Amino acid sequence: MAEESNVLLSVKGLKQYFRVNRHFTVRAVDGVSFHINRGETYGLAGESGSGKSTTGRSIIRLYDPTAGSITFNGHEIGHKMDAKQKKALRTEMQMIFQDPMACLNPREKVMDIIAEGLDIHRLYSSPAERREKVLRMMEMVGLDKDHANRYPHQFSGGQRQRIGIARALVMNPSLVIADEAISALDVSIQAQVVNLMKDLQAELGTAFLFIAHDLSMVKYISDRIGILHVGHLVEEGTTEEIFNSPIHPYTKSLLSAIPHPNPIVEKNRVAVSYDYASSGLVYNEERHYRLSPTHTVLASPESFKEWTGLEAKESYLVEE
Amino acid sequence: MNERKQILKIRNFAVSFNTSSGKLNAIRGVNFDLYQGETVAIVGESGSGKSVTVKAIMGIMSPNQVIDGGTIEFTYQDGKQGEKTVDILKLSQKQLRNEICGRRIAMVFQDPMTSLNPTLTIGRQLTEGMMYHFHTPKAEAYQRAEELLDLVGIHNAKDFLKSYPHQLSGGMRQRVVIAIALACNPDILICDEPTTALDVTIQAKILELIQDLQKKLNISVIYITHDLGVVAKVADYVNIMYAGKLVEKGTVNDIFYDPRHPYTWGLLSSMPDLDTLDTRLYTIPGTPPNLVNKVEGDAFAPRNPYALNIDLRMEPPFFKINGHHEVASWLAHPNAPKVEMPAALKARIEKMLREGENHG
Numbered sequence: 001m002a003e004e005s006n007v008l009l010s011v012k013g014l015k016q017y018f019r020v021n022r023h024f025t026v027r028a029v030d031g032v033s034f035h036i037n038r039g040e041t042y043g044l045a046g047e048s049g050s051g052k053s054t055t056g057r058s059i060i061r062l063y064d065p066t067a068g069s070i071t072f073n074g075h076e077i078g079h080k081m082d083a084k085q086k087k088a089l090r091t092e093m094q095m096i097f098q099d100p101m102a103c104l105n106p107r108e109k110v111m112d113i114i115a116e117g118l119d120i121h122r123l124y125s126s127p128a129e130r131r132e133k134v135l136r137m138m139e140m141v142g143l144d145k146d147h148a149n150r151y152p153h154q155f156s157g158g159q160r161q162r163i164g165i166a167r168a169l170v171m172n173p174s175l176v177i178a179d180e181a182i183s184a185l186d187v188s189i190q191a192q193v194v195n196l197m198k199d200l201q202a203e204l205g206t207a208f209l210f211i212a213h214d215l216s217m218v219k220y221i222s223d224r225i226g227i228l229h230v231g232h233l234v235e236e237g238t239t240e241e242i243f244n245s246p247i248h249p250y251t252k253s254l255l256s257a258i259p260h261p262n263p264i265v266e267k268n269r270v271a272v273s274y275d276y277a278s279s280g281l282v283y284n285e286e287r288h289y290r291l292s293p294t295h296t297v298l299a300s301p302e303s304f305k306e307w308t309g310l311e312a313k314e315s316y317l318v319e320e
Numbered sequence: 321m322n323e324r325k326q327i328l329k330i331r332n333f334a335v336s337f338n339t340s341s342g343k344l345n346a347i348r349g350v351n352f353d354l355y356q357g358e359t360v361a362i363v364g365e366s367g368s369g370k371s372v373t374v375k376a377i378m379g380i381m382s383p384n385q386v387i388d389g390g391t392i393e394f395t396y397q398d399g400k401q402g403e404k405t406v407d408i409l410k411l412s413q414k415q416l417r418n419e420i421c422g423r424r425i426a427m428v429f430q431d432p433m434t435s436l437n438p439t440l441t442i443g444r445q446l447t448e449g450m451m452y453h454f455h456t457p458k459a460e461a462y463q464r465a466e467e468l469l470d471l472v473g474i475h476n477a478k479d480f481l482k483s484y485p486h487q488l489s490g491g492m493r494q495r496v497v498i499a500i501a502l503a504c505n506p507d508i509l510i511c512d513e514p515t516t517a518l519d520v521t522i523q524a525k526i527l528e529l530i531q532d533l534q535k536k537l538n539i540s541v542i543y544i545t546h547d548l549g550v551v552a553k554v555a556d557y558v559n560i561m562y563a564g565k566l567v568e569k570g571t572v573n574d575i576f577y578d579p580r581h582p583y584t585w586g587l588l589s590s591m592p593d594l595d596t597l598d599t600r601l602y603t604i605p606g607t608p609p610n611l612v613n614k615v616e617g618d619a620f621a622p623r624n625p626y627a628l629n630i631d632l633r634m635e636p637p638f639f640k641i642n643g644h645h646e647v648a649s650w651l652a653h654p655n656a657p658k659v660e661m662p663a664a665l666k667a668r669i670e671k672m673l674r675e676g677e678n679h680g
Binding site for chain 1: 365384490517523525547552587
């Protein structure tokens with residue numbers, strides 16, 4: 001276990017249900033636990049509908065979690081918060097969204113978009129300071145200072161995403177949740193934005209929760225990766241552990257689905273398919289086993305033995 | 321090897337758009353060939369003109385679009401007259417609608433949600449083309465619609481025909497869109513980033529599905545994509561496009577193992593590699609040129625660390641490397657100084673070749 005002071009965000013048994021009607025409730029997130037250390041990048045991957053975006057949105061409290069605890073900076077934020085806590089949360093945690101056009105107000109200038117958070121929380125003492133803060137941030141994310149008075153539609157997709165990043169980082173947050181922040185961009189632009197996020201992280205020491213379905217990009221940016229499937233965290237580990245020694249069949253199928261840019265190999269390769277319904281696994285009845293200090297997998301005692309060849313001893317179990 | 325039958329031949333195709341900031345030369349002379357039963361991928365950044373090119377094949381134009389020249393010759397079997405070749409650009413809107421669109425050339429768009437009509441059932445949308453083009457009786461068309469859904473891997477087709485697009489997941493919707501495209505047995509299937517909106521597991525399934533259908537039905541497929549992993553999986557031939565021009569074309573092996581154009585080098589270098597633990601991704605410096613301004617010389621020269629003096633003055637023609645590999649770069653000229661591709665990329669290609677040998 002990492003030292004308690006080093007843990008920035010800790011999520012324990014998070015559940016997020018959406019009641020559709022009397023008979024049917026969507027269990028989008030069903031008991032997810034993980035933690036993020038200060039200054040690290042945690043990648044959350046899974047297919048659409050696996051609950052990765054819901055997890056992110058519950059953490060930043062766009063939803064009210066059904067159950068579970070979320071501890072951020074030592075404060076419990078999973079339940080009702082008082083005004084002071086709310087304010088702290090809204091400044092300390094920021095989000096970058098998927099669609100860079102839809103998340104920027106088309107009628108505001110870039111200057112005002114980036115400064116909106118500063119305005120709301122009155123984080124400057126004079127208009128000059130506001131301007132200076134915004135311009136410094138624009139420079140940091142690689143936008144031209146002269147563009148501060150332009151509108152979002154005058155920018156390309158990659159530049160708009162930079163505006164989104166600037167808006168999040170100008171608050172000087174300790175955690176940024178990037179929800180599919182690069183999947184709407186071109187491959188070459190994706191690389192630029194990923195590099196930018198890494199540079200900014202090195203400079204500011206911000207932690208990132210990076211939510212994406214594209215594992216090849218998750219690999220580049222993340223220190224640790226969690227794989228979500230139908231609301232359960234099926235496997236978690238460092239980037240090397242997930243990519244070099246995946247245990248869970250779902251992780252394996254996700255990894256095999258990434259197209260290799262090598263024609264000879266790719267032409268003969270068939271992706272491993274994984275079907276939860278026919279796999280015989282019941283996530284709700286399984287428990288997390290620990291293979292190394294950082295590597296855990298969701299399994300039943302029998303499947304754990306089958307996948308790893310190890311006897312499923314009590315000592316492997318993760319205390320919950 | 322069998323005789324390859326050419327079905328699509330684009331020559332000197334040029335398109336511009338009238339915009340508020342002036343005339344934008346989106347496509348500046350493209351030559352493109354497609355043979356029966358083969359797959360060609362067009363690769364390029366957004367704004368390089370790949371979508372405009374294929375939309376023109378379908379006769380889809382925006383109101384401010386001007387064709388500056390060129391021909392798109394399409395060869396097909398007409399029931400009565402046998403083989404027939406037409407220039408798509410010269411056809412009237414009515415002829416296009418009746419003869420080409422949907423019937424002989426069909427298209428799968430990027431976003432499956434916006435390409436389906438939310439107010440009509442799946443069955444209605446699947447049968448629409450058949451009823452319009454061939455006056456198929458309704459019962460027969462629905463019968464065929466069921467078969468089509470079965471073909472694209474949707475097995476309880478009967479109930480499915482009555483559902484509406486919003487009731488389906490993204491992957492299912494894209495399958496329906498492919499089924500609609502195949503409804504009239506087209507000769508050419510154009511896939512404009514068919515999997516960008518889908519996640520990787522479903523992407524793999526859809527790509528395998530299209531490959532499978534192509535073998536069964538012997539159709540030609542044009543892929544538009546910026547994902548080189550997808551290209552490696554599906555394509556026989558690759559065209560690399562930059563700023564409205566093709567810069568390199570060849571077989572998929574030519575492009576991946578023996579790239580010659582500096583832009584192709586950049587593209588290949590910027591792919592995320594799963595096997596190494598590099599911490600930085602390579603990015604091509606600079607941004608694509610604004611095509612409102614006239615391009616002098618090679619459009620890629622300002623971003624090209626290997627640019628020669630001549631690149632700034634004269635546009636490079638295509639140089640042949642071998643029978644099927646061509647590149648538009650002065651570096652391929654016999655008198656050009658010998659420039660090697662970046663060492664990192666070279667190492668990577670060697671590694672890819674080794675992997676390939678191990679694989680079979």
